[in-house]
Amino acid sequence: MAGESEIKETYQNFMKILEDLTNNAHELQEQMLEEILRRNAGTEYLSRFFPSGQADKQNFKTNVPIVTYEDIKPYIDRIANGETSSILFADPISQFLRSSGTSGGQQKLIPITTESFERGCYHSFLADVVMKKCFSVSDEGRSLSLYFCKPDMETPSGLVASSYVTFYSKSNIFKTSLAKFCISPIETILCLDIKQSMFCQLLTGLLQRDKVVLFGSTFASLLARTIKFLEDYWRELCCNIRTGYLSDWIIDPGCKNAMSLILTMPNPELADLIQQICEDKSWEGVIKKLWPKIKYISSICTGSMSQYIPLLEFYGGGIPLVSPSYASSEACFGINLKPLSNPFDVSYTFLPNIAYFEFLPVNKDGGGKAQVTRTIDKPVDLANVKLGQYYEVVVTTLAGLYRYRVGDVLRVTGFYNKSPQFQFVERQNVVLSIDADKTTEEDLWKAITNAKLILEPFGVMLTAYNSYSDISSTPGRYVLFWELKMKDSNDLPKLDVKIMEQCCCIVEESFDFTYKSLRKGGAISGLELRVVKRGSFDELMDFYISKGASISQYKPPCCLKSEEAIKILNSGTVGKFFSPKTMS
Incomplete structure (x- = not known):
């Protein structure tokens, strides 16, 4: 495993990449759009907006409409039902990602290609490098990051549709990189029973408590749920540790096999220590007490997730709470270059090589209401956003989303070189x-x-x-x-x-x-x-x-x-x- 010197070298290389990306944000965005149009202008969807065949930036902005999911859903449905994905984008489709459906009110099927997935993983890698450098985390430490999979769905055409976490957890990229940093065995992550998976991931984290340097999940709501699970099951977890035997109700073969390699003998001393911590009337600082070497808590805490910040700060006992990146099922947007900033005030630096971004100006009137400006009705590109202004983000990707309204309202808080930094404000129309x-x-x-x-x-x-x-x-x-x-x-x-x-x-x-x-x-x-x-x-x-x-x-x-x-x-x-x- 890499030591601190290798992490330092990786960070320095990353900073060179980041400087290049952010200093040339406008040029890279232009190249991004040109590449998307070059590849996809001949598709059924885009070709109708370029009758003369001139698929350049000006015609793109003049002719291609700004859309919502409902506008492109007929094309998504046609691909799901067996038509070729080339009606929407040129590259072969890998599968569909299923959005959560809890913030926008409906589950969406978002196409993904091998390239779009790899670009998203690179975005995550850059965010991870920033975190490790900021908190001096070497690869000797491990992450207790809670991941959970759901059963895949299959469309009539035979294409798989799954949540991003499920798709990512099954990928070779995860198995050959992040999985090595995770303390949870891959079998416990891939277990489809949430309760069994949660129990075994926490049990592993407690058995190897001195190795855990990071506690996290994708969203803060899941961390709050994890703490509640720990409150309900700590006695049984202690019993497993004390006796060296796994609870009988853990019947998933993958979980049982993985835990047989970790829960190998009774450890009454560790069980007594965990019991003493959990029997305390107040659980203030319990995360720090259970995992004494932990350096930060990683989870998205923006938007509706911000309601969990006080709770996680209470349980964390002073451990920094970090939102490392800003992404959605549709695209990856930016990374947090200041991990130690107040979690209520996190800003993300947008990276120009992931997708092409536009921004619809949003009015915030004296009462604080957010409404998309209809009188202007012209989006601005990444290079022309204004400090302090509110925008709804619009994204164009290589995988079939063209001028797609994500629904997130952002505020420009600053710039890193020539790339803007945004704070997530709210979901539009909620x-x-x-x-x-x-x-x-x-x-x-x-x-x-x-x-x-x-x-x-x-x-x-x-x-x-x-x-x-x-x-x-x-x-x-x-x-x-x-x-x-x-x-x-x-x-x-x-x-x-x-x-x-x-x-x-x-x-x-x-x-x-x-x-x-x-x-x-x-x-x-x-x-x-x-x-x-x-x-x-x-x-x-x-x-x-x-x-x-x-x-x-x-x-x-x-x-x-x-x-x-x-x-x-x-x-x-x-x-x-x-x-x-x-x-x-």
Whole structure:
């Protein structure tokens, strides 16, 4: 394995590459678009926009429309049903990636080619090099990174459709590189039973606790779920370690075989140590206590994931919380060059050699609402974004996405050489609305952040939240779901009516002028806050997983649209609180 000197050399080589990429961002973006058009201009999809055969940048921007998934779905469906992928892009299709479907409201099939996958892996490699250099991580340390696979689907044409984590975990790139850094045996990652996989990955991490230097997952929601699993199963994990025998309910052959090579003998001393840590009434800093050599926690914590930051900071006990990169099923976008920045303020430097990027200007009015600018209606390219401006990102790839609206709203926070740096703000069109009000994901997060400060002096933590617009009666109202716990225990706090009503008031006072005007005028009823029992948001995650979402890619929807999902949280409600009938 490579030592620190080799990592230093790799980092220096990477920095040379990064300097070249970011200093020549505009030129590389031009080349990227030229390459995409050269390869794909003759496809059925693109050729209709170039009747003269002149597939250059100007005609591309003039003739090719900006689209959503629904616009290209007919072509995706035709490929899934047996037509050649060349109707959409020139290179052979490897398979489809399935998006989570929890943030945008539907699962999407995104084509992937060998080249597009390899470019994405290179993006991840660059982000990994930055992390290792920043935290002086040598290859002697290991990563307890939680990965979970779902069964593949097969389209009528025989093409496979899977989540990105499943596809990546089965790839040779993973098996020959990252798998060596992961402490979890590949068999436990490929296990399709989430519970068995989680148990065995945690058991491996505890048995080899002195090797773990990184704790992570793709999204913060999964890390929160992992901690909850540890709270429920630490006694059984200790029993396995104490006796040297694997629990009988672990029946997956891969897990059993892998664990037989790791759980080889009783280790009562280690079991006693873990028991002592987990029996502590407060689990503050438990990650650091269980894995004393850990250097950072790695997970995407932007957007709806930001609600988990306080929880992970509490359990981490001062361990840096890092969002290493910004990517989606559609494309890879940027990497975090300042890993130690506040997790609420992470910016990503866009790399110009992954895809061609455009940006639709977004208006943020005085009330904080985000709306795509219709009067301008012209996207700008990577070289022409303005500091402080908000944009919705539009991507063009080698694998069949042309001027595709990803749906993410970003803000330009700076530049690294000539490449812009962006902060993720929110998902476009994810709003609460009763009348003319439009409360965005960012608006809601800020309001709840203000309100929860009242609870902190009482040792109460907000561990998860969600919302929906209740129009079952007139006038309608916003409904919030909060899951709470005590800092020094997992008990449900005693809910003081006056304090909870004050939380409701602060949330409403934090909303924009339109909301408050409609609320004062009686067009919107007082906000309702429903406190749910511990584990309710795990049940919500399980619901979306049962509908096809991957636990590794699960992004909790900020505003619930599904009646079934609302019913799940309603069934766990243990207290209801309301704002006063009128606003001052």
